Amino acid sequence: MTRLACLVLVIVAAAVFPLVITNATATDIAVNAMIFVAAASAWNIFSGYSGYLSLGHAVFFGTGVYTVGIAARDWNLAGDKVFALLPLAGLTAAVIAVPLGLIALRVRRHTFVVITIAFFFIAQLTATNLKSTGGSSGLLAPVLNWTASTYNNPFYYAGLLIAAGTVLASFLIRRSRFGLQLRALRDDEDRAAGLGVRAMPVKLTAFTISAFITGLAGGLWFYFLGQAFPQFAFDPLFDLAVALMAFFGGLGTIAGPVLGALILEPAQLYLTLRITNDYLSEILLGVLFLVIILFLPRGVLPTAGEFLTAQRARLKERNRGR
Secondary structure, X not given: OHHHHHHHHHHHHHHHHHHHOOOHHHHHHHHHHHHHHHHHHHHHHXXXXXXXXXXXXXXXXXXXHHHHXXXXXXXXXXXXXXXXXXXXXXXXXXXXXXXXXXHHOOOOHHHHHHHHHHHHHHHHHHHHHOOOOOHHHOEEOOOOOOOHHHOOHHHHHHHHHHHHHHHHHHHXXXXXXXXXXXXXXXXXXXXXXXXXXXXXXXXXXXXHHHHHHHHHHHHHHHHHHOEXXXXXXXXXXXXXXXXXXXXXXXXXOOOHHHHHHHHHHHHHHHHHXXXXXXXXXXXXXXXXXXXXXXXXXXXXHHHHHHHXXXXXXXXXXXXXXX
């Protein structure tokens, strides 16, 4: 009941946030936070549950960006109609994930990381050199003549819907037989295969689901930002950010990536606004990643849970001693 009450409270708070907090900067940060809640949770569905750490999810994010941008430009869509392109962005990212997964998932974890990095650079160079993407000149989103005071609200609620759907999917996957198979692969792939887990289909399915959601997030990010350039649509810092969010909150948990995104993305944006050095926030992000890996390898939520469990055990022992 306590967990249910907390969940309802979080949902209500999220739903009324832009209605209560009307400051443009605050709602701008909130939109980005929702996008990264979805992206970090999607990354965790694959990497957190399977143990295969992907550093190439920016490929799917950028695919979503350019799918929405190119379709809106070529089909002359504007206003609310552009939101209808988001499922197409996710579908395109998922379609691309299938051949990439068939190649990358044939190898084990360490080699997989290297292959995903290679895919990322190939995608970035391709977007830079294709005429359809605008090359280095980038793409512009349709101009929106919305009311300034509530301009961010449609993007916020779209992001909230994607984020909530992603967290729900993460919950259902973790509690399902499919999620159990993913975690078995993470713990010992050879033993899981010996017990009947079909490794390639399971990993590829999770990889594709993760890509679909990341493509959705990328499409919304482009529409909200209003422009896209290859170096930002396919940004290596994106992969670092979503991985850090998942590690910070708790890799392989449901709430961990959500907590990480809600803390780290607003913090990074705040530092970017307050500090004139463009690279300081990235430096701090890298330092924080090292600190988390070294001192909180299981993440904040699992570590806090273990600490509370130990404290309760000690308290029971003391009460028995009395």
